[in-house]
Structure formats: structure tokens, C-alpha cells
Amino acid sequence: xxxxxxxxxxxxxxxxxSMTLQCAQDMNHNSMxxxxxxxxxxxxxxxxxxxxxxxxxxxxxxxxxVSRLNKxxxxxxxxxxxxxxxxxxxxxxxxxxxxxxxHFGDGTRLSIL
Amino acid sequence: QKEVEQNSGPLxxxxxxxxxxxxxxxxxxxxxxxxxxQYSGKSPELIMFIxxxxxxxxxxxxxxLNKASQYVSLLIRDSQPSDSATYLCAVxxxxxxxxxxxxxxxxxxxxx
Numbered sequence: 600x601x602x603x604x605x606x607x608x609x610x611x612x613x614x615x616x617s618m619t620l621q622c623a624q625d626m627n628h629n630s631m632x633x634x635x636x637x638x639x640x641x642x643x644x645x646x647x648x649x650x651x652x653x654x655x656x657x658x659x660x661x662x663x664x665v666s667r668l669n670k671x672x673x674x675x676x677x678x679x680x681x682x683x684x685x686x687x688x689x690x691x692x693x694x695x696x697x698x699x700x701x702h703f704g705d706g707t708r709l710s711i712l
Numbered sequence: 713q714k715e716v717e718q719n720s721g722p723l724x725x726x727x728x729x730x731x732x733x734x735x736x737x738x739x740x741x742x743x744x745x746x747x748x749x750q751y752s753g754k755s756p757e758l759i760m761f762i763x764x765x766x767x768x769x770x771x772x773x774x775x776x777l778n779k780a781s782q783y784v785s786l787l788i789r790d791s792q793p794s795d796s797a798t799y800l801c802a803v804x805x806x807x808x809x810x811x812x813x814x815x816x817x818x819x820x821x822x823x824x
Contacts, residue, residue: 630810641718641800642756642814649810658713658813689755697809698744698763701802703755 601625605690605704612680612711620675620707622690628702629695631673633657633665635686636706642689648673649695680711714739716803716815724821731788733799733818738782741806745784747775748800750817756800760786791822 606621624631629650634642634657644657648667662684664676673692677684687708691701719734733747744763748756762768762775762784774787784803788795798817805811 632812634814639816641716641816642802644811644813647811655808655811657811693810693812695810697804698761700746700748700758700761701812703757705755 603690603692603702603704605707607707608705609708612709614680614682614711616680618677618680620688621672622674622704623672624692624702625671626692626702627670628692629670630693631667632691632701633673633675634689634691635659636689637686645675682711685709685711714805714813716801716813718801718815718818722819722821724823725791727791727793727822727824729791731791731795731820731822733786733820735784735801735815736782737803739803739806740782742803743806744804745777746802747786748802750798750800793822793824796820796822
């Protein structure tokens with residue numbers, strides 16, 4: 600049972616390059632999320648998607664775009680990477696009952712030089 | 713901006729003691745609250761969730777919720793070195809029910 604799968608696990612980019620982080624879940628969850636986590640900090644919500652075809656901004660959306668390709672997949676794109684976007688990125692999913700927790704992927708460690 | 717705050721760490725407790733982790737939130741409409749544990753270099757894993765005022769117990773863990781005070785806490789009894797991790801409080805937005813906001817986390821160290 601894969602759960603939430605993120606690819607890649609590690610990536611190094613140069614400033615100005617673009618990249619798409621992939622996330623897929625096999626739990627038939629409606630809601631999916633992208634968070635970033637910086638050293639010593641909690642998770643900050645970038646974007647989320649309550650259902651296929653919908654996306655909403657979170658706390659820190661600037662510099663990112665997302666696509667909810669289908670119910671399973673939710674991708675995060677950096678169009679022009681900046682050193683400030685160096686972080687660990689977590690994807691999560693949950694069913695849409697109010698008391699259900701999120702399930703997290705293993706994270707993508709992204710460094711931008 | 714709706715906020716979630718946690719007591720600043722790091723928190724150090726001796727093995728066998730009770731660790732107390734606190735979280736406050738700004739959104740009065742929030743109904744669901746989660747505690748996650750995160751080991752260094754790993755993804756968060758669910759410890760407890762609570763949505764009713766009062767206490768909820770699961771083994772050595774007790775979550776406490778006071779909606780009037782906008783306060784949720786996690787108590788860890790008989791702390792073990794394996795409990796050493798960062799604990800994240802997560803709050804479901806009171807209006808956008810799919811939106812979940814995390815606090816900054818509290819680092820706990822259990823000293824043998």
C-alpha cells in the first residue's frame with residue numbers, strides 16, 4: 600500500500616530553472632495539499648485542492664503554481680526557482696470528513712543554488 | 713491571517729516524566745485539531761486528533777481541548793527517549809474545511 604508518493608526525493612536546481620514536483624495518492628482521497636518546511640519551522644501551506652478541478656491558495660503561494668491533474672495527482676511547479684524556495688516539500692492527502700487526518704508523503708528535499 | 717502557535721522549545725524532560733505541549737489558535741470557528749509527531753528527516757505522523765471539549769486519551773497520550781480558550785494541549789505520560797521528536801499542532805480552518813494550518817512545532821527531548 601503506497602499511500603502518498605512524491606517524486607523526486609531530492610533535487611538541486613540553479614536559480615531561474617523551473618521544476619515540477621509530483622505527488623500521487625492511491626487512497627481515493629478528495630483533498631490534497633502542498634506544504635513547505637524550513638529548518639526549525641512547522642509546515643506552511645502553499646496550495647491545497649479540495650477536489651479534482653479545484654485549487655486554493657494557502658499561506659505562502661507566491662512563486663508556485665499547482666495542477667490537480669485528476670483525483671490521484673497534484674503537482675507543484677516552480678516556474679523560476681529562487682534560493683528562498685530551498686526547502687523540504689511535503690504533499691498530503693485526506694478524505695473530506697471533518698475529523699480525518701492528513702496522510703503525508705516522504706517529502707522532496709529541494710536545494711536552489 | 714489565521715494563526716496557530718505552540719510553546720517555544722526545545723523542551724527537555726527526564727525519562728518517565730510527563731511532557732506537556734501546548735497550542736493556541738486564532739480561528740474561533742475551528743472544529744478539528746490534530747497532533748503530529750515528526751522525527752528528524754521524516755514526514756509527520758498522526759498521534760491524536762480531537763474535536764470535542766475535554767480530554768481524549770490514547771495510551772500514554774492525552775489530548776485536551778478548550779474551545780472557549782482556543783487552546784489544545786498534548787500530554788505524554790511516562791516519557792521515553794523514543795518520544796524525542798518535534799510535535800506539530802494542526803488546526804482545521806473553521807470556514808474552509810479542507811484547509812489545515814500547522815503551528816511551528818515544539819521540539820521535545822527526553823533525557824535517559
